[in-house]
Amino acid sequence: MNLSLHPLILLLLFPGGLFLLNIGMIYEWADRKLVARYQNRQGPRWFQPLADTIKLLAKEEIVPKGVHKGLFFALPIIALTGALTAGLYVPLFGFEPAFSFQGDLVVTLYLLSMMTLCMGLAGANTVSRFSLVGATRALTQMFSYEAPFLLALLGPAIAAGTWNIGEINNFAGQNLWMIIAQPIGFVVAVVGLMGKLELPPFDAPEAETEIVAGALTEYSGRGFALFRIGKDVELVIGLTLVVVFYLGGISNPIWFIVKSAGLLLVVAALQSMFARLKIDQTVGLWWRLGALMALLQLVAIILGRYLGALIR
């Protein structure tokens, strides 16, 4: 069964807040190390993300000319806040979510897309043409992966008959793993997660060989560090979501680590296997293939539920 802790500890220290930041950095390291090992390299040392973050926080922050200053400083904070708030509704480490109500799945997904929205705004805020192109691409990509990702997560929600992440977690723990019942949905969800995190096959928004560094080109120092941490937190929460929905739920911390690390292994393999897609290919892939597949899965689940009820 699920473990439970005092809400304030949940909020500030243990699965949320400080701990989530650190676990995000550990997952970033694991991701980079796995990609390096797949490429037959040694890869970074274990404290690399920590050193990167401290260095960026200690660096000078340049405010470029022509930006709206309030937005420039507020956007990284809002992005990180969105990612951390999403952590409250997710059963991290098998602990009960700090908050939960009917339909918190939708809220969590909106909070997770706050990051992309903030990056889009941050890019559009500066006058640099590279960050503008990056912002356009980030927002275009968001409009393409968001619908299939939501549809892929709706499958297990409909099967469980609830839109509450905690209840879906319980349902998944007591039944057959959804990856066996809904394999198409799992594929769409994993690839959607990679699109959400802008990992290599879908990293057109920050393609350093074309548009310098995408939407965050003009960010230096603190703002850039906050965006990076926000992305790490989002990686942990995204992995947790997919594990909860498709890999049989999380009942205790050991299962969380085993299952999410296994999923990270797959995601890192996909990252090092595929070359970057162009932005029109990304959109085409999602709308022509991803959305259709996810819809097919949904129709199959709904039909299955109806037919099952009829037969009974």
Added chain:
Amino acid sequence: MSENKNNLVDQVLIKLKNWARINSPWAIHFNSGSCNGCDIEILATLTPRFDVERFGIKLQGSPRHADVLICTGPVTLQARDRLIRVYEQMPEPKFVIAVGSCALSGGVFDGCYNVIGDLNKVIPVDVYVPGCPPRPEAIIYGVVQLLEALKSGKPKEPITVTEPVPEVVLEEEI
């Protein structure tokens, strides 16, 4: 007592910052008129064979994210303004590594009508890596030298870079 404590906190903070800086030097690569020999060696340094990510070195696209400017070639008249602009776009603290004979002294291009000369005439340089072109091992050694200098805590004097550079006047045809 409180002053002592403050000093201690400050010292710990400075040590922490220094540690982070030594362990995560992000680089940007700029070619200010090189023949591309050194650039290919720099790219070879970044390949999985040498794997500089194990030292935390990462190539960044944007000068705003970088700490180390790896510069190749003599500075041509055309590249001078761009070089200064890229250098000034980098946030403090920033370091410059000059790679190759031409960046050291102008090399075979020294004295050409379209060349200002070595890198030090335009921006302050921290480390010189000689060679034509230097091997990837030499470039990694140069970065390690820079990090060693940082570890010993040698303060870096701020130098303004927008001082007027002696104009090279072309002789006009009559």
